[in-house]
Amino acid sequence: MSPDDMRVHAAETLDGLGGFAEPWMREAFLKVPRHAFVPDTVWVWRDDAYRPLRAADDPGAWAALVHDPLASVVTQVDDGAAGTEGTLPTSSISAPNAVFTMLAAADVRPGMRVLEIGTGTGYNAALLCERAGAANVTSVEVDAGLAEVAARRLAEAGYHPRVVAADGEDGWPPEAPYDRVLCTASLQRVPFAWVEQTRPGGLVVTPWKTTLQPHGMVRLRVADDGASASGHFDQPMSFMDLRGQRRPDSPLGQVYSAASWEESRESRTVLDPSFLDTDFHARFALGLRLPGVHWSDDGWLATTDSWAYVRDGHVRQWGPRDLFGELERAYEWWREAGSPELYDFGLTVTADGQTAWLGSPGTVIPSSG
Known part of the structure; x- marks a missing residue:
């Protein structure tokens, strides 16, 4: 089966799961060649360690993993220092169902200025280019080596967003303000720099977690005065940690x-x-x-x-x-409290920090310890 055929098959699976919230998402999924953004060597968990799976050694298994609509693919372990095995996954190409869940939450529209935190392979940036236009997309990657490779793969696929090697927790002020800030890594503290660099009414969307619960996502809307951003938690997501906020x-x-x-x-x-x-x-x-x-x-x-x-x-x-x-x-x-669900809780971020709440920002959740 060709890569195009595998992508069509994956799209049909996502159709059955309601994975495409809007028509543009399906069109972009079919257009962007996912396999072109995946390195020849990926990493799979086997025998208590991450071990390499090389396209040259097993092209069928490599292709099946890359085009699985429900599976993320680990593309780097141990910050690139691994040899024949690794212990910590440090970069990946996210599962398509997770990618489009986040894109739906971000509500990116044509012509919007978008800041992506965590370029990774460049695949998500390509999808953003399809929606917002490459001239409006800035993607920041803390790993300079990954940033260089992602920029090259994007260009080879016909996409030319700004790819910057920098610490994404600082955002990227030169292109601010943005309409959307979308983080592709999980964190516990939302940097206020992202709020400052988002226009009033804009959205900050990021996976978010605690030490007790590693799954979550928050969708924050920036206030009219730009001094805060608030919003409810959304679909539970599990992403690799933002490098500067790794869960201990x-x-x-x-x-x-x-x-x-x-x-x-x-x-x-x-x-x-x-x-x-x-x-x-x-x-x-x-x-x-x-x-x-x-x-x-x-x-x-x-x-x-x-x-x-x-x-x-x-x-x-x-x-x-x-x-x-x-x-x-x-x-x-x-x-x-009535056994509230994840979606009943929310978060407010200001220059002084962040506060979790139940129902509305006025009902702050007390913490122990």
Whole structure:
């Protein structure tokens, strides 16, 4: 099957899933040659590590992965330092269904000025060129090597947006103001520079997460005075981390020891924390209440100075924080609030920081710790 045929087949799959919110998206998907933006070597998780999959070695598997409408493709691991295996995915070409979910949220229209944070392979920038026009698209990539390759692939495919090698957290002031700022990497703090560089009424759209819940996306509209941006959380998305805001690994290994186990406090609970693995909306809500708290599905909560372990109603804790008590109180708050979903929550970003809220910006969510 040719790349064009594989793209048509993928488009039909996305049709069945309602993956194209507007006709232009399907047209752009069929026009932009996705495979032309993917390196010959990609990375797949196998035997507890990322290992190379080379088009020259297995062209069928490479092509099937590249054109899978529901799969992202890891194109770099360990910031490009990996040899025959890697541990941390650091760049990718996102799954088409995720790409078009974000583009639908961004509501990009012809002639709009767009700033993309995270060029990656250049594929998303090509789609933006199809919609907004290449002269209106600026794409910033923190990895200079990736930026150079993406610019070349874009040009070879007939697209000529501005591709800049720089730290995307600073935006790109020379082309501001923008109508849309679209980030293709996940973060925990929305840089106010993006708000400053977006015109009043414009949108900032980015994947957003907490340490407890790594899936989320927020759609912020800039206020008329340009001093803030607010909006609700949207479809849950999982993207690679913005390089300057990588989600830290659980600190459990640093705070737990045999001695701390012997010193730990014991108690009982009727709350089964397995809901954190089964109820996405509860986990998102509790992540807002418990910043910096990590959960693992084997029963551990951890922060940089405390840990808690629960099994069969028995709790052991160590450190200055009552982590499981905080979890119980946050869960009770969520239930008393009517078990709100992800979409009921929102975020406001100002020069002083960001604030999460429930329902409207006036109902600020208190945090523990």
